[in-house]
Amino acid sequence: xxxxxRLACLDAEAPPLFSLWTTERGREGYEPGVAEALGxxxxxxxxxxxxxxxxxxxxxxxxxxxxxxxxxxxxxxxxAQINFTRPYAVFHEGVLVRRGSAIQGTEDLVGxxxxxxxxxxxxxxxxxxxxxxxxxxxxxxxxxxxxxxxxLLKxxxxxxVDxxxxxxxxxxTHPDYGLVFTVQTGNKWGIGVAKDRxxxxxxxxxxxxxxxxxxxxxEVWKRxxxxxGYPFDEVPV
Numbered sequence: 001x002x003x004x005x006r007l008a009c010l011d012a013e014a015p016p017l018f019s020l021w022t023t024e025r026g027r028e029g030y031e032p033g034v035a036e037a038l039g040x041x042x043x044x045x046x047x048x049x050x051x052x053x054x055x056x057x058x059x060x061x062x063x064x065x066x067x068x069x070x071x072x073x074x075x076x077x078x079x080a081q082i083n084f085t086r087p088y089a090v091f092h093e094g095v096l097v098r099r100g101s102a103i104q105g106t107e108d109l110v111g112x113x114x115x116x117x118x119x120x121x122x123x124x125x126x127x128x129x130x131x132x133x134x135x136x137x138x139x140x141x142x143x144x145x146x147x148x149x150x151x152l153l154k155x156x157x158x159x160x161v162d163x164x165x166x167x168x169x170x171x172x173t174h175p176d177y178g179l180v181f182t183v184q185t186g187n188k189w190g191i192g193v194a195k196d197r198x199x200x201x202x203x204x205x206x207x208x209x210x211x212x213x214x215x216x217x218x219e220v221w222k223r224x225x226x227x228x229g230y231p232f233d234e235v236p237v
Contacts, residue, residue: 004047005204007035008059009070011050012143015169016224017071021050030165030224034088035069037216041207053117053138057081060194067204068192071163073121083198084190085205088217090231091163091189093125094182096170098152103159104180106130112158115148121187122161132159152177163187168227 009031013020018029026032027048039046049065056068060082074084095114097103103112110131116122118136126134135157138144148160153176167179191208193201211217212232221230 004045005035005039005042005067006047006049006065007067007069008049008051008056008065009068010053010056010143012145014145014166017165021048030089030220031069031071033220033224034211034217037211037220038204038207041210041216042203052142053144057192060192063194063197066193066197066200072189072192073187074190075121075124077119078192081195082192083195083201084192085201085208086212087188087190087231088208089165089189089221091165091185091187091228092182093122093161093185093187094164094167094179096152096160096162096167096177097158097180098155099174099176099178101158101178101180106132106181109159113156114159114161115151115157116161117144117148121185122163125183125185126161149177165225165228168225 009018011021012018016029018027018031021027035046049059051059056070057078059065060068068082072078074087102108106129109129112132113135114126114129114132115135115137116126118138123134123136126132137148141147145162145166148157148162151157152160164182170177170179191204193204218230218232
């Protein structure tokens with residue numbers, strides 16, 4: 001693949017997954033690290049196309065980009081719209097609350113407003129919490145994660161459901177937020193490609209397979225996600 005590999009993702013600050021794009025550094029984090037490794041394997045440059053969450057899959061379907069590499073859990077709904085490579089990550093999901101909240105478990109979410117990104121694995125989990133009131137975020141937002149954290153801090157919602165990797169930078173002593181529990185969902189994330197571009201899917205998936213087999217993906221994981229267990233040593237993919 002000599003032409004640039006055009007990848008869609010949010011332009012948001014969500015470490016350790018990715019950072020805001022800058023002219024000096026471009027994008028940094030685990031997903032940009034995966035993209036850089038793929039570009040090196042495919043012997044071509046990587047070009048990021050920064051889009052709101054709800055516009056990424058349509059952009060792939062239109063052919064505006066080659067693929068989505070941006071927090072896409074491999075779900076039945078998404079798989080009906082695009083094809084996915086093998087996973088490049090496996091994450092669980094956590095529930096974040098304001099520091100000092102009385103919420104300690106799912107039983108405390110009855111009647112509480114629980115934020116999650118619309119049409120996501122996080123929202124699917126939020127909808128399983130008996131008596132909770134799911135609140136969807138995402139449509140048209142340039143930074144849905146920041147929007148949810150801001151709503152939590154203001155008290156517009158009582159909890160946020162998202163992948164555990166996003167809560168890593170908050171730590172155990174963050175003054176505003178606390179992670180109260182994690183659900184071992186084992187969500188597999190993949191790179192999404194249009195259904196009418198099987199050759200592109202085969203090229204990206206093959207390159208990703210070589211990164212896993214050679215240990216290069218493990219190196220990227222350990223650089224950016226050192227506190228999370230590398231999943232492909234333990235989980236069949």
